Structure formats: structure tokens, C-alpha cells
Amino acid sequence: MIAITNPPRLIAWELTAGCNLNCVHCRGASTSSVPEGELTTEEAKHFIDEVVELGKPILILSGGEPLTRPDVFEIARYGTDAGLRVVLATNGTLLTPEIVKKLRDAGVQRLSISLDGALAKTHDEFRGMPGAFDRTLAGIEVLRKADFPFQINTTISKRNLEEIPKTFELAKELGAVAYHVFFLVPTGRGEESDEVSPADYERILHWFYDMQKGSEIQLKATCAPHYFRIMRQRAKKEGIEISVKTHGYEAMTKGCLGGTGFCFVSSVGQVYPCGYLPALAGNIREQPFKDVWENSEVFRKLRDPEELKGKCGICEYKKVCAGCRARAYAATGDYLEEEPYCIYRPGKK
Ligand code: HEM
Ligand SMILES: C[C@H]1O[C@@H](n2cnc3c(N)ncnc32)[C@H](O)[C@@H]1O
Numbered sequence: 001m002i003a004i005t006n007p008p009r010l011i012a013w014e015l016t017a018g019c020n021l022n023c024v025h026c027r028g029a030s031t032s033s034v035p036e037g038e039l040t041t042e043e044a045k046h047f048i049d050e051v052v053e054l055g056k057p058i059l060i061l062s063g064g065e066p067l068t069r070p071d072v073f074e075i076a077r078y079g080t081d082a083g084l085r086v087v088l089a090t091n092g093t094l095l096t097p098e099i100v101k102k103l104r105d106a107g108v109q110r111l112s113i114s115l116d117g118a119l120a121k122t123h124d125e126f127r128g129m130p131g132a133f134d135r136t137l138a139g140i141e142v143l144r145k146a147d148f149p150f151q152i153n154t155t156i157s158k159r160n161l162e163e164i165p166k167t168f169e170l171a172k173e174l175g176a177v178a179y180h181v182f183f184l185v186p187t188g189r190g191e192e193s194d195e196v197s198p199a200d201y202e203r204i205l206h207w208f209y210d211m212q213k214g215s216e217i218q219l220k221a222t223c224a225p226h227y228f229r230i231m232r233q234r235a236k237k238e239g240i241e242i243s244v245k246t247h248g249y250e251a252m253t254k255g256c257l258g259g260t261g262f263c264f265v266s267s268v269g270q271v272y273p274c275g276y277l278p279a280l281a282g283n284i285r286e287q288p289f290k291d292v293w294e295n296s297e298v299f300r301k302l303r304d305p306e307e308l309k310g311k312c313g314i315c316e317y318k319k320v321c322a323g324c325r326a327r328a329y330a331a332t333g334d335y336l337e338e339e340p341y342c343i344y345r346p347g348k349k
């Protein structure tokens with residue numbers, strides 16, 4: 001039998017590991033020092049050529065802080081011309097009208113702005129810089145004036161858990177087209193002691209389900225695969241079928257796309273299932289991207305739910321959830337082990 005591999009739907013690309021901030025939770029442990037040997041402009045363009053050979057995913061230009069890389073506009077333009085939907089993830093502190101114009105001219109379709117609290121103190125402590133909150137809000141103001149679409153990304157940890165509803169309200173007031181929450185993964189500078197408890201995860205994901213129902217803007221939980229279990233448990237209780245009509249995009253996807261619909265490429269060309277799981281699939285300098293995507297052992301394992309261990313392995317929701325592989329890795333050293341932050345006991349329904 002010939003195994004058919006779907007092309008990636010989304011690729012997050014760390015254009016540079018360098019950053020102007022020093023966030024307490026940063027997966028890349030980014031600082032102002034830029035590592036040696038990052039992909040050159042030519043190598044970056046070559047990578048885009050290779051991506052297009054496989055399919056037309058959304059290309060997320062990320063970092064580090066992608067706006068610290070001078071050729072970011074040239075790379076974005078190249079991706080746009082190649083037919084990709086190019087978006088960019090930024091901390092928002094470096095946005096000026098000139099930069100926003102250049103991003104628009106390069107065909108960038110949306111920005112994500114990280115905002116980790118509704119209060120300046122919370123965000124600034126997260127971001128390791130006094131004044132970061134004000135600068136990010138100033139950046140958002142530039143986007144509003146230019147009528148440039150943006151979403152707000154918030155990483156949820158113990159530091160801001162109780163401020164999430166307020167941050168969601170702020171995102172709406174600011175005119176975000178979507179609100180995406182990321183649950184902290186203990187990797188890089190991210191600390192396990194900052195992770196919210198499994199019970200709090202459950203609580204906030206139920207809140208999220210309720211918010212999603214009546215929300216005029218798109219809400220998405222990333223790195224919280226158990227949301228897809230909760231969605232099904234709640235829908236069953238309410239007697240509703242899960243469909244695109246009732247649950248939108250969430251009905252068509254699953255908990256974690258790492259290695260199946262999504263991958264992360266580091267600034268030196270390393271390919272990983274996501275930016276939080278240091279399980280190396282290959283390097284685009286050594287192998288064609290297609291070969292890494294289709295044949296690497298890590299990706300093959302992640303595509304097979306039968307490989308899952310512990311309670312995830314026997315869970316009736318494993319095909320829609322599969323747990324966070326990065327959290328399993330951080331807790332045990334084995335990315336196929338059970339998700340440590342899920343309270344569900346398989347078989348309970
Ligand atoms: C349009 C602007 C967007 C930006 C700038 C953005 C940014 C990001 C970033 C930076 C990550 C983290 C990647 C990593 O470090 O590993 C991420 C993850 C992800 N995003 Fe977005 N995103 C955007 C829109 C979307 C949309 C519209 C969707 C789907 C409807 C989406 C789905 C995902 C998924 C599935 C992941 C991967 C995490 C996982 O494995 O579940 N994103 N996004
Ligand atoms: C793309 C998003 O990823 C967030 N981010 C950075 N590091 C981590 C981590 N360890 N866990 C979860 N999210 C993280 C950023 O704050 C940004 O909003």
C-alpha cells in the first residue's frame with residue numbers, strides 16, 4: 001500500500017531567533033543576540049520554492065521577532081508571489097506606519113499581535129520590558145489607522161489566568177478579527193511552575209466553549225488539544241451534532257496538527273512538529289523539505305494514533321485530541337507519552 005501524506009496546511013517559520021524583548025515564557029529563549037548561521041535570503045527563497053512544490057499552506061513568519069530581520073519584506077513578497085497566504089506573528093512593539101505599509105505591499109494578509117494581559121503590569125512582567133504594553137497598544141493603533149487586519153494572541157499561564165476574560169474584551173475593543181489563546185508549554189524559558197493546573201485548564205476551556213458560541217470574532221485555542229474532547233462532550237450534552245455550521249473551522253480539524261497538518265522551521269533550517277517540541281524531523285539544508293515532511297520518523301509516528309501511549313493511547317478521543325506531544329515530552333522525555341495536563345479518564349464518556 002502506498003501511504004498518502006497530506007501536504008502541510010500551516011507552517012510556522014522562525015525567520016530569526018533574535019528578538020527585542022526577553023519574555024519570561026519564550027519558547028525560543030530569544031534574546032537580542034542573533035545566532036550564527038541563520039538562513040540567508042537566498043536559502044529562505046529556496047525554502048519557499050520547496051514548500052510550494054508540496055502545497056499552498058498558510059506561511060506564518062515568526063521568530064524571535066520577525067520584524068528585526070531586514071529582509072522580512074522581501075521574503076514575504078516572495079511567498080506571496082509563490083501563491084502562499086503569508087501572515088506574520090509579532091510582539092507589536094516595532095510597528096510603525098512605514099513598516100505596516102511595507103507589510104501590506106509585500107502581500108501580508110494578517111498579523112498576530114501578542115498581548116498577554118489586559119493590564120500593563122501583567123503584560124510587561126510577561127514580556128520582560130517595562131513599557132512593552134504601551135508600545136504594543138501603540139502598534140495596534142498603527143494597524144487600526146491603516147485598516148490592517150490583526151488577531152490577538154495570548155499565552156495563558158498562572159500569571160494571567162484570571163485576566164483572560166478581560167483580555168478577550170480588550171481584544172474585541174481594539175478591533176481584532178480573532179482571539180487566539182496559547183496554553184503555556186514548558187520549553188525554552190517557559191517554566192512548568194507557571195502552567196495552570198489541569199483543573200484550571202478544564203475550567204477555562206469550558207469558558208472558551210461558551211464564549212465561542214456567541215462570539216462575533218473567531219476564537220481559537222492552540223496547544224490545548226483537550227478542547228476538542230470538551231467540545232464533543234458539551235455538544236453531546238446539548239444534543240447538537242458537531243458540524244461546520246454549528247462549530248465552524250473547529251469541526252474540520254483536530255487538537256494538535258503537529259506533524260500532520262503543521263510544522264515549525266527554525267531560523268537555521270531545523271524542522272520540528274511545532275515550535276515547542278524539540279523532536280528533530282530533519283534540516284532543510286541537508287534534505288529537501290518534501291522528504292522531511294513525508295518520510296521523517298518523527299512525523300510518521302505523530303501521524304499514527306496507535307503510537308500513543310498511556311491514557312492517551314486508550315482514549316476514545318485520541319483521534320480528535322491526541323494530547324500535547326510537547327508537554328508529554330517535557331514531562332517524560334517521550335513525546336508519545338500521555339498528556340500530563342488533562343483530567344479526563346478514558347472510558348468515562
Ligand atoms: C493569520 C494570522 C496568524 C498568525 C500570525 C498565526 C500565528 C501563529 C503562531 C506564531 C503559531 C505558533 C507556532 C509555533 O511556534 O510552533 C501558530 C500556531 C498555530 N496556528 Fe496560528 N496564526 C494565524 C492564524 C491562524 C489561523 C487562521 C489558524 C486556523 C484557522 C491558525 C491555526 C494555527 C495552528 C493549527 C497552529 C499550530 C499549533 C498546533 O499544533 O495546534 N492560525 N499560529
Ligand atoms: C506565537 C505565540 O507563541 C507564544 N509563546 C512563546 N513561548 C511560548 C510557550 N513557551 N508556550 C506557549 N506559547 C508561547 C508567544 O507569546 C506568541 O504569542
Ligand code: SF4
Pocket residue numbers: 019020021022023025026027028029030031063064065091127
Ligand atoms: S515570545 Fe516573542 S517577543 Fe517574547 S522574547 Fe520570545 S520571540 Fe521575543
